[in-house]
Amino acid sequence: MSWIRTATSLITFGFSVYKFFQLEAPGRQLQNRLIGPREFAFMLVSIGLVSLLLATLEHRQNIRALGAQYAGKQRSLAVLVAALISILGILALLAMIFRQ
Numbered sequence: 001m002s003w004i005r006t007a008t009s010l011i012t013f014g015f016s017v018y019k020f021f022q023l024e025a026p027g028r029q030l031q032n033r034l035i036g037p038r039e040f041a042f043m044l045v046s047i048g049l050v051s052l053l054l055a056t057l058e059h060r061q062n063i064r065a066l067g068a069q070y071a072g073k074q075r076s077l078a079v080l081v082a083a084l085i086s087i088l089g090i091l092a093l094l095a096m097i098f099r100q
Contacts (some may be wrong), residue, residue, distance in 0.1 A: 003055030004082055007048045011089040014044025018096050042096055049089045056082045 018041035035043075059078055067073055 001078055001081075003051060003058075004078065004085055007052035007055065007082075007089070008085050010044050010048030010051065011085070011092055014041040014048065015092040015096070017041040017044065038096070042093070045089060045093050045096065049086060049093065052082055052086050052089065 017037055021037035021041075056079060059076070059082075063076060
C-alpha cells in the first residue's frame, strides 16, 4: 500500500504542477528551457504510473509466494486500488497530452 500512496502522490503532484503553470501563465511566451513545467509534470505522472505497475507486479509475486507457502489462495484489495489509481493516472496523462 505504501507503493500505491507514493504513486498517487507522484501522479497528483505532477498534474497539480501542470495545472498550476497552465493557469499561472496562459499568455506568457515560451522560454527556451530544456525541461519546462509541462515536461516535468509529464515525467512525474509517468514515473507514478511506472512505479504503480512495478508495485503491482511485486505484490502479485508476493501473493503467489504466500499462497505456495501456506497452501491457500490469498486475496488482496491492493490490486483493485492500484487499478483505480492507474486509471486516474492514465486520465491525467491523457489530459496533459491532448490539452495544451
